[in-house]
Amino acid sequence: MSQSGRKNSSAELTVGQMAARAGIAVSALHYYEAEGLIRSTRTPAGHRRYDRRELHRVAVIRIAQSLGLSLAEIRAMLDQVPQGRAVGRADWQAASEVWRAALEDRIARLVRLRDQLDHCIGCGCLSLESCPLGNAGDRLASEGSV
Ligand code: FES
Known part of the structure; x- marks a missing residue:
């Protein structure tokens, strides 16, 4: 007890x-x-x-x-x-589909960043307009340019 x-x-x-x-x-x-x-x-x-x-x-x-x-x-x-x-396993697998798109988006962004890294290390500008490291998420892109 x-x-x-x-x-x-x-x-x-x-x-x-x-x-x-x-x-x-x-x-x-x-x-x-x-x-x-x-x-x-x-x-x-x-x-x-x-x-x-x-x-x-x-x-x-x-x-x-x-x-x-x-x-x-x-x-x-x-x-x-x-x-x-x-x-059961089927329940977890079905539920994990919710994460698939989010993970695939992250993977795609990381691949783009990896591919740009050599250039950016030599550049160093961290431009908000053109540098993928300076504005990695481009969070305001959907709102259009200012
Ligand atoms: S640091 Fe210049 S383009 Fe990324």
Whole structure:
């Protein structure tokens, strides 16, 4: 029995167990939960309990972060993954399609930057108009020229 008197199911993890198993800080779990990326239940005493399957979601979040995906992109993918039931490979593969376009866009931009790097190192102008390093994202291009 746990301190709360509630039997701790083997399918549930405390926040400390979850953090240890996932290899991350407790505060990171709290953050993911506050952002709606993972969820927990509460014991009568108010202690968090995580379904063991939430570990897979945390692993996916960490992979996405290592790929440089934004919180919104991570959420968009995880929103496709059912919660509260067993999730299979097909579920994860279907959900990961959400990331494909974002990753392919990043890869294309990195390839362009790599191909320009030798020139830019010799140039050094970092022009906002013509240098791919000076304005890598060209974030305002859709608004037209000034
Ligand atoms: S630094 Fe001049 S074009 Fe990139």
